[in-house]
Amino acid sequence: MFRRMFWFLTGAATGVWATTKVNRVLRRLTPESLAATAADRALETGARLRVFAQDVRAGMNERETELHDALGLTAPEPELPAQRRGIAYNRKDDH
Numbered sequence: 001m002f003r004r005m006f007w008f009l010t011g012a013a014t015g016v017w018a019t020t021k022v023n024r025v026l027r028r029l030t031p032e033s034l035a036a037t038a039a040d041r042a043l044e045t046g047a048r049l050r051v052f053a054q055d056v057r058a059g060m061n062e063r064e065t066e067l068h069d070a071l072g073l074t075a076p077e078p079e080l081p082a083q084r085r086g087i088a089y090n091r092k093d094d095h
Contacts, residue, residue, distance in 0.1 A: 027033060068074070
């Protein structure tokens, strides 16, 4: 009697476990869930690419500084053109 009850309860527990697993997989495969997962991964990839680009820029700036120091180059200060005055006008006056 106890053996039968043991195997009955084992089978019932296995059935509940299997049903729960199948339901989780089905929920994960719904279009809404797949879209949310794809969006999350896209955001994560974008963040990783942004950090990578920042690291590359920092490395480029560092290497450029090293090369300037090694070659004895100094970057001249760029001269900006003087500010023009009197260019802005009212278009209504053209007519």
